[in-house]
Amino acid sequence: MITVSHLTMRLAGGGHQVTILDDITLEIPDKQRVAIVGPSGSGKSTLLGLIAGLDRPTSGSIMLNGVEISAMRESALARYRRDHIGYIFQSFHLIPTLTALENVLVPLELAGMSEARDRAAHLLRTVGLEERLHHYPVQLSGGEQQRVAVARAFACHPPILLADEPTGNLDSSTGHHVMDLLRTLHCDFGTTLVLVTHDLALASSMERVIALRDGRIESDTPNPQYP
Ligand SMILES: Nc1ncnc2c1ncn2[C@@H]1O[C@H](COP(=O)(O)OP(=O)(O)O)[C@@H](O)[C@H]1O
Numbered sequence: 314m315i316t317v318s319h320l321t322m323r324l325a326g327g328g329h330q331v332t333i334l335d336d337i338t339l340e341i342p343d344k345q346r347v348a349i350v351g352p353s354g355s356g357k358s359t360l361l362g363l364i365a366g367l368d369r370p371t372s373g374s375i376m377l378n379g380v381e382i383s384a385m386r387e388s389a390l391a392r393y394r395r396d397h398i399g400y401i402f403q404s405f406h407l408i409p410t411l412t413a414l415e416n417v418l419v420p421l422e423l424a425g426m427s428e429a430r431d432r433a434a435h436l437l438r439t440v441g442l443e444e445r446l447h448h449y450p451v452q453l454s455g456g457e458q459q460r461v462a463v464a465r466a467f468a469c470h471p472p473i474l475l476a477d478e479p480t481g482n483l484d485s486s487t488g489h490h491v492m493d494l495l496r497t498l499h500c501d502f503g504t505t506l507v508l509v510t511h512d513l514a515l516a517s518s519m520e521r522v523i524a525l526r527d528g529r530i531e532s533d534t535p536n537p538q539y540p
Pocket residue numbers: 324325326331333351352353354355356357358359360
């Protein structure tokens with residue numbers, strides 16, 4: 314369970330304070346599939362980054378299964394991220410000097426997993442990239458790079474997967490392929506999936522849709538079409 318309570322984020326900008334998130338309170342139960350939607354600048358990425366422990370709120374708290382991550386020291390937070398969170402960026406964020414296989418190996422080695430190379434190769438096969446293990450990111454298409462990023466995010470089987478517009482830089486058919494993959498992995502591993510998207514069709518394939526506007530929750534609705 315992710316518990317967000319009275320979360321506020323303010324940043325200093327141009328001599329005055331800007332409120333980016335304003336008193337956000339929500340709970341996300343384990344295994345839920347949630348879409349976060351809203352216009353550009355409404356605070357979606359900021360909220361996701363706070364849940365990931367990539368940033369700290371101005372006030373309010375984030376708890377994971379009753380443990381407050383917003384109060385953790387940096388070293389504990391790094392462990393939390395490693396053990397609980399998979400993160401997928403819109404722009405893939407692969408390490409350009411590493412091959413596909415090596416990119417997926419990074420989190421496995423950080424976690425001290427045994428047989429890391431075999432696991433990484435298996436994950437890349439799962440996402441349909443068995444022919445691309447030794448390619449560098451620049452040699453891969455956008456869809457292939459995002460599939461490497463999906464394999465990397467799932468490498469340690471995190472209970473929570475956060476994805477910030479994962480299909481935003483992909484054409485629609487490649488985007489669907491990546492979404493199918495996320496859905497399959499969500500089902501296979503029972504992962505909680507929180508996905509930021511502009512794509513309403515994509516949002517409607519999720520179990521719950523949270524809409525942000527100007528840093529506040531505008532609506533939070535269960536999806537009647539959810540299969
Ligand atoms: N580091 C920052 N410094 C100042 N303003 C920021 C920073 N990061 C984000 N913002 C502002 O916060 C608002 C919300 O940003 P963001 O969370 O990226 O929105 P979204 O993902 O919904 O487009 C935007 O107005 C953005 O310009």
